Amino acid sequence: MDFYVSPSFWFLLIAAVVPAAILGFTGRRIRYYGLVASVAFLLLLFSVNMIGLLYFLVFLVLAAVVTAVVMREWSRGQQRLWVYRLGLAVVLVPLACSKVGAVFDENILGFIGISYITFKAIQVLIEIRDGIIGRLTPFDYLYFLLFFAPFTSGPIDRSRRFTDDAARTFSRDEYAGLLSKGIVMLLTGAVYKTILASVVFAAYTPETLGLGFGAREVVAAVKDAYAYGLYLFFDFAGYSLMAIGAGCCFGIVTPANFKAPFLSCDIKEFWNRWHITLSFWLRDFVFMRFTRFAIKRKLFGSRQTVACVGYVFNMTLMGAWHGLTLDYLAYGLFHGLLLAATDIYQKRSGFHKRYKNAAWYRVASWVVTLNLVMFGFALFSGQAHLITGGLLHGY
Amino acid sequence: MDTDTQLRQDIIALIAEVTCEDDISEERDLDLFESGLLDSLAAIELLVGIEERFGVDIAPTAVEREEMNTVNRIIAQIEQRYL
DSSP states (O other): OOTTTSHHHHHHHHHHHHHHHHHHHTTOOOHHHHHHHHHHHHHHHHTTOHHHHHHHHHHHHHHHHHHHHHHHHHHTTOOOHHHHHHHHHHHHHHHHHHHHHHHTTOOSSOOTTHHHHHHHHHHHHHHHHTTSOOOOOHHHHHHHHHOSTTTTTOOOOOHHHHHHHHTOOOOHHHHHHHHHHHHHHHHHHHIIIIIIHHHHHTTOOOOOOOSSOSHHHHHHHHHHHHHHHHHHHHHHHHHHHHHHHHHHHTTOOOOOSOSOGGGOSSHHHHHTTSSHHHHHHHIIIIIHHHHHHHHHTTOSSSHHHHHHHHHHHHHHHHHHHHOSSHHHHHHHHHHHHHHHHHHHHHHHOHHHHHHTTSHHHHHHHHHHHHHHHHHHHHHHHTHHHHHHHHHHHTO | OOHHHHHHHHHHHHHHHHHTOGGGGGOTTSOTTTTTSOOHHHHHHHHHHHHHHHOOOOOTTTSOGGGSSSHHHHHHHHHHHOO
16 A cells, blocks of 8 residues: 555545544544554555565664663763764664665665654654753654654654644644645645646656757757656655645644745755755754864864865765665765855855845846756756767767 | 853854854844855854853754844853853
């Protein structure tokens, strides 16, 4: 059963929301029922893939054990860094193995949703080490990791925010508002994913430029890049809306994942609007940690160098997370270099500082940004690879 | 001049240094992220500066951006933790 795709999922979701709505409307906490419903949904998700279920359970046990150990270390004031680092490594190993295995078409410790549950488990470990999470009950931890709505593809929630939502009770009016918001998001997301994404994807017909490499072929290639970019948006934003909508029905308001990304006027703004929860997760737990480490140890001469290296490292890692293929790595590197170049340009260019608020400058920035973003999608989809291969081989 | 005033002056000097904006003390409720004076890197420089100068360790995700986006809010966050 695929979440938000299989008809059986939708029937079960409607059935599962009824008890949640009764609890919500009668001012009771939904979280205990929410965990039971989540476990049932996950069992159905893994019912066709027993090896995936096994790997998932192995991950869950490992993550829970290392989190409990690190929590105990920090609450007792022992705070041995090697214990924390070992814990991080244990949680990361299955995801790293699954990415390497995918290169060789092998499933090594991988299961559906492994990325998102790993991001969440790492956030908890890092924030225990930072002293931000002082207490997290086994129930809260399990519910945070297992909540079914965003399980397969996010959005990536944060444990403190999630736990606060899960502990809430609602007045009749509050829950009515949340439920109706959830239903609207579920329906809107379904339209995005099943109708708009499909229609736009039909226009994506990538091919090499051919021997008659002219304006017509270039226009066709640009059309394909735009079609793929729009398809990706409607598919993923649609999925995200449905996941947030389902969450609302269970009293959990998962953060938004997309905010009109194609209106961005520079690439930094784009990453504040596109796949926001991944972008912010990487910002908080990779970019900011890396730059803090680099600044404290004075690894680089200037703050500009720290920022540029940080951007390239952060985004290349993002590309590698998508998959260890040339296309994904090039996509990550492209965005890392773009962010670094944008940072240098915006900080050093007098022209930018003089005109950045002028209407014509913002329109020009929007056009440039949109086309750079679409070129990035041509790298991501493999279209650029196909065209480059065609040019090199003369077809 | 009492300690509190001196601390506030030192914090404002640090923010001015990180944002490269000398007149920062005149607009203490200005949103530093919205106005482009702070970004992710400058925020980290600020946190490292706060740790080195005042001995106050604030982890990158300890405080929401909306709770530390103006001069007054940064002062409040440091004063809460300053011993």
